[in-house]
Amino acid sequence: MAVTSENRVRPVVKKSIDWWRWAGRAFLTLLMLFTVLPMFWMVLTSLKSQFAAMQYPPQWWPSEPTLHNYFKLLDPSNRVGQEFLRYFWNSFYVSLVTTILGVVIAVPAAYAFSRFRFPARNFLFFSVLVRNMFPAVVFLMPLFLLMRWMGLVNTHGSLILTYLTFGLPLSIWLLKGFYDNIPIQLEQAARIDGATRFQAFILIVMPLSTPGIIATSIFSFIGAWNEYVYAYTFLSRDDQMTLPVGIQRFFTEFATDWPGLMAATFMMSVPVVVLFLVLQKYFVRALTEGAVKH
Amino acid sequence: MAEVVLQNVMKNYGPLYAVNDVSFTVEHGEFVALVGPSGCGKTTTLNLIAGLIPITGGDISIGNRIVNELDPKDRDIAMVFQNYALYPNKTVYKNLAFPLQMRRLPKAEIERKVTAAAAVLDITHLLERKPRQLSGGQQQRVALGRALVRDPAVFLMDEPLSNLDAKLRVQMRSELKRFHHNLDATVIYVTHDQLEAVTMADKMAVMNGGALQQYDTPANVFAEPVNTFVASFVGSPAMSLIPLTAATRGAQTVLTSPEGWELPLSPENARKAQTSSTPNVILGARHSTLKLQPTKVPGSVPGKVYTVEPTGDVTFAQIFISEAVVNISLDPSVQIEPDQEVWVEFDQGKMHLFDAETTMALRAK
Numbered sequence: 001m002a003v004t005s006e007n008r009v010r011p012v013v014k015k016s017i018d019w020w021r022w023a024g025r026a027f028l029t030l031l032m033l034f035t036v037l038p039m040f041w042m043v044l045t046s047l048k049s050q051f052a053a054m055q056y057p058p059q060w061w062p063s064e065p066t067l068h069n070y071f072k073l074l075d076p077s078n079r080v081g082q083e084f085l086r087y088f089w090n091s092f093y094v095s096l097v098t099t100i101l102g103v104v105i106a107v108p109a110a111y112a113f114s115r116f117r118f119p120a121r122n123f124l125f126f127s128v129l130v131r132n133m134f135p136a137v138v139f140l141m142p143l144f145l146l147m148r149w150m151g152l153v154n155t156h157g158s159l160i161l162t163y164l165t166f167g168l169p170l171s172i173w174l175l176k177g178f179y180d181n182i183p184i185q186l187e188q189a190a191r192i193d194g195a196t197r198f199q200a201f202i203l204i205v206m207p208l209s210t211p212g213i214i215a216t217s218i219f220s221f222i223g224a225w226n227e228y229v230y231a232y233t234f235l236s237r238d239d240q241m242t243l244p245v246g247i248q249r250f251f252t253e254f255a256t257d258w259p260g261l262m263a264a265t266f267m268m269s270v271p272v273v274v275l276f277l278v279l280q281k282y283f284v285r286a287l288t289e290g291a292v293k294h
Numbered sequence: 295m296a297e298v299v300l301q302n303v304m305k306n307y308g309p310l311y312a313v314n315d316v317s318f319t320v321e322h323g324e325f326v327a328l329v330g331p332s333g334c335g336k337t338t339t340l341n342l343i344a345g346l347i348p349i350t351g352g353d354i355s356i357g358n359r360i361v362n363e364l365d366p367k368d369r370d371i372a373m374v375f376q377n378y379a380l381y382p383n384k385t386v387y388k389n390l391a392f393p394l395q396m397r398r399l400p401k402a403e404i405e406r407k408v409t410a411a412a413a414v415l416d417i418t419h420l421l422e423r424k425p426r427q428l429s430g431g432q433q434q435r436v437a438l439g440r441a442l443v444r445d446p447a448v449f450l451m452d453e454p455l456s457n458l459d460a461k462l463r464v465q466m467r468s469e470l471k472r473f474h475h476n477l478d479a480t481v482i483y484v485t486h487d488q489l490e491a492v493t494m495a496d497k498m499a500v501m502n503g504g505a506l507q508q509y510d511t512p513a514n515v516f517a518e519p520v521n522t523f524v525a526s527f528v529g530s531p532a533m534s535l536i537p538l539t540a541a542t543r544g545a546q547t548v549l550t551s552p553e554g555w556e557l558p559l560s561p562e563n564a565r566k567a568q569t570s571s572t573p574n575v576i577l578g579a580r581h582s583t584l585k586l587q588p589t590k591v592p593g594s595v596p597g598k599v600y601t602v603e604p605t606g607d608v609t610f611a612q613i614f615i616s617e618a619v620v621n622i623s624l625d626p627s628v629q630i631e632p633d634q635e636v637w638v639e640f641d642q643g644k645m646h647l648f649d650a651e652t653t654m655a656l657r658a659k
Contacts, residue, residue: 183377185376185379186379188341188373189440190381190392191367192346192366192369193392193393193444194397195367196367
């Protein structure tokens with residue numbers, strides 16, 4: 001009974017300090033500072049005036065915080081704002097098209113790899129991965145020549161195609177993992193219940209793989225959004241630049257406007273952070289999918 | 295009215311035959327169990343009937359219509375899966391409604407049928423829940439409901455009880471039997487558990503290695519197994535099989551063991567033994583037909599007790615006879631010890647003889 005257990009004398013356990021646990025915490029704190037401080041500094045600098053940003057010794061906290069840099073970037077009536085918004089749109093457009101095309105291609109591909117038995121299935125599946133065994137730079141020249149041959153240099157199409165070749169392998173692998181975990185009996189049941197194979201896929205399998213589709217979308221969106229080297233190589237016209245390239249070119253023309261640059265960088269990271277925060281539960285689930293039995 | 299006919303049905307993956315020349319007929323309203331050890335082709339056979347995998351040879355017809363090329367959805371069948379295969383993102387109601395929606399029934403009719411099916415299976419209070427919020431037994435009912443809501447010509451069931459705990463399984467077994475009785479439905483039921491087959495089915499199809507071994511009523515399969523595989527698969531504990539050699543002693547035929555004892559056969563059994571392709575025959579006997587004797591009596595052979603397993607109602611003893619382990623059921627009052635020397639008396643009218651070469655049952659000419 002509860003009464004007796006309350007009355008019972010608890011054995012006194014001598015609490016010893018778990019040094020390993022504390023060492024772990026200290027290490028993680030350091031690691032966190034290492035990642036968070038630059039971002040923190042980025043935000044602080046973006047709130048300073050040009051003069052305050054260059055002061056020595058540095059002002060840790062902006063004495064006169066200002067949103068001036070942000071207003072400048074978001075104001076389409078001046079040149080800086082005009083170009084920034086242009087780059088932002090370009091990046092968004094390229095990343096979005098890459099993501100949508102990526103999902104449209106990866107979903108059926110992953111499903112086929114998961115469900116169908118066809119000749120050279122394993123060979124094809126692993127050859128999908130070959131691209132990821134080389135650093136991206138290795139493909140820079142071949143892809144550039146290829147794009148020039150196809151007349152795609154200086155078009156967003158060249159970037160979309162390139163990002164697809166980088167993003168698809170991971171998307172297909174991730175999604176195949178998702179489809180492998182959906183029992184085939186669900187589709188069989190749907191087909192017996194009156195669905196065609198395609199209806200079974202659309203009505204039953206697709207809704208169940210939404211987390212996977214969302215996760216792979218984030219992966220490919222972020223990959224395209226952040227990419228620098230290919231955008232720098234394939235595009236030379238100013239009005240086509242994506243953000244990573246545009247920010248860099250734009251702010252080094254005369255003297256570096258550090259607060260402006262930091263404000264632009266911050267704005268660039270906003271979509272990624274928002275995407276990640278909103279959809280992180282799917283993201284984590286995709287990475288750990290299949291790790292434990294449900 | 296739907297009878298299901300399989301004629302020389304084949305399914306091979308390259309040189310591997312998962313289902314090899316299987317033919318049987320399921321009459322309308324019959325409950326047929328496909329039974330056999332894992333990998334025997336019973337689930338493949340069911341999937342072939344369902345149309346989930348294409349056949350490579352033969353014909354399958356459902357209700358006088360050859361369905362070889364038809365999609366599962368056009369075969370007028372319903373299936374209950376081992377893992378129930380309930381749509382996890384749909385409520386119970388929507389799970390039950392799905393087959394009707396796919397057939398574009400009017401909404402009011404869907405609601406009427408779902409409500410009726412839910413009432414029959416006593417799951418009305420669960421309609422708004424998701425499958426993961428249900429217990430195993432409840433999921434089982436929903437799966438059954440999804441099958442019967444459409445009033446199909448044939449019910450296919452793939453080990454529907456094997457994911458339930460032992461107590462629930464026995465309960466659902468009788469409910470399924472009652473369900474079949476009430477609906478007058480044609481049911482094809484796959485199980486690896488011969489007890490389920492024997493207790494529920496009108497007929498059982500025993501399969502092994504992709505081939506149909508025997509197709510008959512459980513009583514006939516139990517009484518007249520066609521070969522040693524069926525003999526040792528059906529019945530619990532299984533029929534005991536002892537490899538021996540037939541020999542003639544004057545006018546009498548006897549079975550001899552390597553140890554030197556001889557068991558004289560009745561004239562009927564002697565005629566059976568003579569049809570064997572070689573003198574090597576296998577003697578089969580069910581536990582209930584054997585008698586334990588403390589001393590030698592006519593028609594008994596020597597053995598040694600291996601284990602004794604009291605179950606309360608009855609005590610099972612395993613006895614070594616000529617290197618084979620033989621099961622005997624005893625009255626619980628009988629006291630025997632392991633390693634005790636005993637005599638086992640065979641009932642000539644209930645013993646089985648098999649050809650050791652072909653493993654087929656020997657029949658008197």
